[in-house]
Amino acid sequence: MLDQELVIARVEPGNIEVYRIGHHRADEKKFDYWGEPHAVISPTGTRVLFGSDWSGSEDGTSIDSYVVELPSYN
Numbered sequence: 001m002l003d004q005e006l007v008i009a010r011v012e013p014g015n016i017e018v019y020r021i022g023h024h025r026a027d028e029k030k031f032d033y034w035g036e037p038h039a040v041i042s043p044t045g046t047r048v049l050f051g052s053d054w055s056g057s058e059d060g061t062s063i064d065s066y067v068v069e070l071p072s073y074n
Contacts, residue, residue, distance in 0.1 A: 004025060005022070005023055005024075006020070006022035006024060006037060006050060006068065007019060007021060008021050008041070008048070021070065022048070022050075022066075022068045024037045024052040025052060025053075025054045026051075026052045026054075035051075035053040036051075037050040037051060037052055046069065047067050047068065047069055047070060048068040048070065049065060049066070049067055050065070050066055050068070051063050051064065051065055051066070052064065052066060
């Protein structure tokens with residue numbers, strides 16, 4: 001099960017690889033669309049940016065940005 005996991009996939013004919021790259025704790029029920037991670041990869045393919053409310057915050061409304069550095073990052 002991939003609940004609250006960030007994954008990256010390489011999909012080519014006859015060659016499919018899926019890797020777990022991170023974890024988020026978004027609370028979709030509380031923040032709906034804006035609390036979901038919506039990951040985007042950098043143009044160089046070395047980082048992934050995503051947002052998360054980390055299951056709510058002290059003020060109850062914050063959504064922060066996080067970066068995952070992939071192994072290809074130098």
